[in-house]
Amino acid sequence: xxxxxxxxxxxxxxxxxxxxxxxxxxxxxxxxxxxxxxxxxxxxxxxxxxxxxxxxxxxxxxxxxxxxxxxxxxxxxxxxxxxxxxxxxxxxxxxxxxxxxxxxxxxxxxxxxxxxxxxxxxxxxxxxxxxxxxxxxxxxxxxxxxxxxxxxxxxxxxxxxxxxxxxxxxxxxxxxxxxxxxxxxxxxxxxxxxxxxxx
Amino acid sequence: xxxxxxxxxxxxxxxxxxxxxxxxxxxxxxxxxxxxxxxxxxxxxxxxxxxxxxxxxxxxxxxxxxxxxxxxxxxxxxxxxxxxxxxxxxxxxxxxxxxxxxxxxxxxxxxxxxxxxxxxxxxxxxxxxxxxxxxxxxxxxxxxxxxxxxxxxxxxxxxxxxxxxxxxxxxxxxxxxxxxxxxxxxxxxxxxxxxxxxxxxxxxxxxxxxxxxxx
Numbered sequence: 001x002x003x004x005x006x007x008x009x010x011x012x013x014x015x016x017x018x019x020x021x022x023x024x025x026x027x028x029x030x031x032x033x034x035x036x037x038x039x040x041x042x043x044x045x046x047x048x049x050x051x052x053x054x055x056x057x058x059x060x061x062x063x064x065x066x067x068x069x070x071x072x073x074x075x076x077x078x079x080x081x082x083x084x085x086x087x088x089x090x091x092x093x094x095x096x097x098x099x100x101x102x103x104x105x106x107x108x109x110x111x112x113x114x115x116x117x118x119x120x121x122x123x124x125x126x127x128x129x130x131x132x133x134x135x136x137x138x139x140x141x142x143x144x145x146x147x148x149x150x151x152x153x154x155x156x157x158x159x160x161x162x163x164x165x166x167x168x169x170x171x172x173x174x175x176x177x178x179x180x181x182x183x184x185x186x187x188x189x190x191x192x193x194x195x196x197x198x199x
Numbered sequence: 200x201x202x203x204x205x206x207x208x209x210x211x212x213x214x215x216x217x218x219x220x221x222x223x224x225x226x227x228x229x230x231x232x233x234x235x236x237x238x239x240x241x242x243x244x245x246x247x248x249x250x251x252x253x254x255x256x257x258x259x260x261x262x263x264x265x266x267x268x269x270x271x272x273x274x275x276x277x278x279x280x281x282x283x284x285x286x287x288x289x290x291x292x293x294x295x296x297x298x299x300x301x302x303x304x305x306x307x308x309x310x311x312x313x314x315x316x317x318x319x320x321x322x323x324x325x326x327x328x329x330x331x332x333x334x335x336x337x338x339x340x341x342x343x344x345x346x347x348x349x350x351x352x353x354x355x356x357x358x359x360x361x362x363x364x365x366x367x368x369x370x371x372x373x374x375x376x377x378x379x380x381x382x383x384x385x386x387x388x389x390x391x392x393x394x395x396x397x398x399x400x401x402x403x404x405x406x407x408x409x410x411x412x413x414x
Contacts, residue, residue, distance in 0.1 A: 052413075055277075055281050056280070056281065057277055057280055057281065057413050058413065058414070071281065072281065073277070073278075073281055075274065075277075076274075077272075077273055077274025077277070078273070078274070079273050079274035079275045079277070079278040080273075081207070081211065081273075082273075083211075083214050083215070092203065092207060093278065095200075095203050096200055096203055096204075096279075096282060097282070136278075
């Protein structure tokens with residue numbers, strides 16, 4: 001399972017300190033094409049911080065994070081303009097990412113929200129908004145997916161669609177890091193359990 | 200990609216109606232001022248220009264709480280950072296968009312305002328020149344303040360305290376241009392210099408503040 005030199009994303013002895021508290025240290029892993037990592041742990045042990053480190057939004061206090069492909073992150077913020085329709089809000093990011101409207105519609109269909117395409121983002125429910133954020137990530141065409149609690153607020157049908165989308169992404173050579181305290185079906189995924197080093 | 204960001208900024212300020220807020224404020228002050236100081240045309244013409252400067256400065260402050268904070272809360276800034284946008288570029292785009300969305304309507308609103316205040320054509324011309332020079336500086340200050348206070352509750356009110364001292368040089372030299380006895384040319388050069396300084400540091404100061412928001 002080990003990625004070795006061909007790793008798309010690798011952590012080497014990474015430590016994270018937030019607000020003067022060590023969340024974790026000496027975290028190492030490597031993910032190659034088609035592989036996945038499930039980050040587990042209780043609330044507040046640093047799952048989200050690990051994903052923000054992987055995304056380059058935080059700098060590690062020690063160790064190195066290496067990425068060899070484009071990445072995208074989906075967290076609790078959908079980052080979609082509330083006043084736009086879902087399709088237009090996603091189209092903004094598609095334009096930034098150099099993708100087309102066809103990619104937006106494909107992503108909406110993959111998550112079963114194609115009939116919401118013309119609905120303004122502000123009236124979407126929590127679960128629909130979460131799916132919209134995932135659609136933004138799928139639209140981006142990034143190779144490395146970073147998913148922070150993607151199943152939060154999803155109904156069982158939507159979770160099945162999410163798992164199918166992840167499986168398809170891995171089959172096409174992508175890699176996934178998923179942080180979740182809920183069980184998610186990730187066949188053959190590496191597991192990393194954060195215990196809270198400073199606790 | 201920068202063009203897409205710029206277009207989004209303008210679209211948002213237009214769609215939310217926020218583009219009218221500074222203009223309405225500016226015209227409101229110009230309307231109320233004659234009631235406060237009396238209808239004497241000579242007094243109005245002498246003091247109206249300085250009053251217009253103060254009103255323009257304060258109206259630049261009004262949208263501070265929606266320039267950066269909503270994008271921070273919605274995760275838009277994170278998504279841009281993931282895509283490799285430099286914080287300085289994001290700040291520069293926001294400054295340019297604020298300048299276009301605030302400065303241009305302000306200059307248009309100057310016409311009815313000068314009529315309300317009974318300003319002479321020469322004063323209006325100097326006022327318009329001065330405000331056009333100061334607009335990039337005011338936009339730069341507003342975005343800087345917005346980025347610095349994006350994490351704070353009630354950031355708008357603190358924003359005023361941050362922004363006002365920095366804007367004093369622009370105000371002094373801008374209003375100084377209107378002074379009939381003083382050397383108007385000297386004030387113009389100093390206005391350009393102080394406006395240029397604020398405009399130049401804006402993207403870097405605001406960019407650093409955006410970076411600090413992520414920590």
